[in-house]
Amino acid sequence: MSEEEEDENYVYSDEDELELEEEEEEVYAPPSHGRASEEGASSRGSTESAAMGGKRLQDGTYTLIERSEVEAAMLAKAREVSELLEVSASCAEVLLRYTGWSSERLMEQFLADPEKVSSRCGVDKWTGGCEGSTASSLDSDVALPPAPSGGLTCRICFLEVPASEALTAPCGHSFCGECYEGYLANKIDEGSSCVHATCPEDKCTTLVPPKLWQRALSGIPDKLAKYKTFRIDNFITFSKELRWCPAPNCGKVVRAGACVASVKCAPGGCGFSFCMKCGEEAHQPASCELVQQWAEKCQNESETANWILANTKRCPKCQTRIEKNQGCNHMSCSQCKHEFCWMCMGDWSEHGASTGGYYKCNKFDPLKATDEESDSARAKRELDRYLHYYKRYHGHDQAQKFAVKQLEATEKRMVELQESTHGSWIDVQFLKTANEMVIDCRRALKSTYIFGYYLDPSATKQRELFENLQEHLERFTETLSEMTEQPLETMDRTEVVNITRVTESFLHNLISGAESGLDVVPDAKDPTTKPTVAAS
Amino acid sequence: MADKGRIKKELTELSRDTKSGVTVEVKSEDMHELEGTISGPEGTPYEGGTYVITISIPRGYPFEPPKMKFLTKIWHPNISSQTGAICLDILKDQWSPALTIKTALLSLQALLCSPEPEDPQDAQVATMYKQDPAKFRQTAKFWTETYAQKSDGESAAISRLVEMGFSRDRAVAALAQAGGDETEAVNKLLSS
Ligand SMILES: [Zn+2]
Ligand SMILES: [Zn+2]
Ligand SMILES: [Zn+2]
C-alpha cells in the first residue's frame, strides 16, 4: 500500500465534523436522569451535544459510537490541541497520551515547560507544525530527514545500504528499511506499549513518528493496522468520556457527557448497563467504592469460615462438630455425651474446686475472656447482619438473571400477541418495556442492599427513609415481575403499562433519594474477619 | 528469526579484538548458546579475576536483548551471589538493537567498576556494600580469589582449614561467608 493510499483513510476535514454532528442520532439520557430509551433521543440538545472530538457531549447524555468514529474523535482532539500548541497533530497525539488524554492537564504542563514535556515525550526533535496536519492526515505531518546521500552502514545488520533503502527518524539516526521493519514489527508483538517505541539507536529517546511507522511497515499492512489499533485503544482506555462495553464479546464503545453515572449498551449494542466511572455493572444507588468493598467482602468467603472456626469446635473424643450457642463453657457432646471444657478442651471432670470451680476454668484468663467473648459476640452479630443483606442481594441478583433470560421469551410472546390481536409491533412493545423495567429494578435493588449494608447505623432517620423507598420499589418490582409472567390471555395492557410507569417513578425516587445525601460509613475494621477463640 | 549473519559478523569482530578484555566462544551449532568472559577491572576487588558469562541469544535478537548470566560466582550488589542473575537496564528495557554482545559485555565490566546499590539484585550484598564498605571489599576480593582465579595455588587460608580437618567445600563456603576472615570462618565451622 502506498503512503498516499493509506493517507486517504485519515483525511479529516471540518466538513466531516459537521457531518458527524448531523449523523449523531442516538444520544441518551442515563437511567438516573431518565431511562435510556427511544424517547431519550429527544433529550438531545443543541449542536454541541453531539459534536465529536474535543467538543463535549451535553451533560448527562451518552451515545454508542463506532470504531471509525472513535478514530475521528481522537484525530479531532489531537487537531484541536495541535492548533493550540502550534505543533503537528501527530505530536499533539503523543503529548495527549502523556497526560492520559486530558487537554487541561496538558495545557497546564506544556505551557509551564514545553521543552521538558517535549523531551520527556520524545517529540523534541520532531518538526512540522499544525498547518501540515490540518491539510493532510495525522500520520504524515512529521518531517523525516533524508538519509546520508552516500548511503550508510546499518548499525543493526552491519550491512552497507544506499540512502534510498534507509529510513531516518527526526533525530537523524538512520537504519536500513529491513531492520526498521523488524524492529517495529517486534514492538507490535510486545503489545500496546509499542506506541511508545523510540528510535532503535542506543539511548536515543526520539519517538518513532507515525509517518515512519507507515514507511517501515508498508510491507506488512496487518502489523501497521495493529499499530493504529493500539493508538485508538490507548485513546479509549484513557479518555474519561469513553468506555468499552465490559460485556464479554461486545466491543462497543460508549461516549458520555459529564455527570453520566451509568449507561446502557443500546441501541445496536448488547444491552448491558454499566457504570461509566468504574466499568462494573451499573450499581446506583451504591457508589463505586462501596461496590468494590462489597465485592471484596463477598469474595472473602473465609469470613463465614472464620465464624465457624470461632464458634464451633470438634468434640475432643469423637470429633463431632459442635456448635456452641450458649455462654456456658461446660460442654456435653450430643453424640458421645463426653463432657469437656470449651475453653481448654480438657475433660470437665478435671475442672473441680481445685482448679477454680466448675464454671471458672483456671486455665483461662478472665480479662482476656471478656474481650474475646465480646469479640465473638460481635462477630456473630456482624455476620448475621452481613448475611441478612447478602441473602437479599443474592436474591435480587438471581431474579435479575432470570429476568434477562425472560427477555427471549418475551420477544416470542410479543410476536404471539401481535398475531392474536392483529395489532402493530408498537402495540406490543409494552411487554418488553415491562421486562426491561424489571431488570433495571432488580439491578438497582441489588445495589440498595450494598448501600444499606454500609449505611451509617446511627443514622436512624435516613435508614427509615431509605428502607421505606426500598420496600416500595421491592413491592412494585415483585408485582410487575409477576405481571410479565402472566399468560397472554389474561394480560391487561393498560395495567402493565401503568404499573411499569409507577415502578419507574419509584426507581427514580429511590436513586435520587439516595443520591441526595444519605450518610454512609466506610467498611472500617471488620470484626468478623478477626480470628476469635472464645464462645459467646 | 535471530539474524545469523549479524551474529557471525559480531563474532568475527570479537575474534579480532584483543584489547578490550572480553572474549566470546560459541557453545552450540546454531550459534544461540555462547559463553563470554570478562576480566575484572583494575582497581576493583574483582581485579585479577576472569568471569565466565553464559549468553543465550533469543529468537528476536537483535531486537530483543541477549540473555546473560554470571557462571562464575561473584560478590556484587547487582549480581545474584546465588544464581549469577544480572540486574542491568540494557539487558532489559533499555536494550537497543544497535548494541552488540560485545557492548553488553563491556557494560558488565563497567558494572563491576561502579555498582548501583539502589537497584540491587542481591539485597544481602547491597546492604553490606552500603553499611560496611570495608567488609564488602574484603568479601568481594576473597570471592574473586576463590572463584574467579585459576587455582594454580590454593589460598593459604583454605589449606590451613583443610589441615584442621574440615572438608575443602565446607572450608571454602565458610571462608566465603566470612569474607575471607579466617577466625570468623573457623568459628562458623565449629559452631555448625
Ligand atoms: Zn539494517
Ligand atoms: Zn535516534
Ligand atoms: Zn455491549
Ligand SMILES: [Zn+2]
Ligand atoms: Zn462504578
Ligand SMILES: [Zn+2]
Ligand atoms: Zn463426642
Ligand SMILES: [Zn+2]
Ligand atoms: Zn478448661
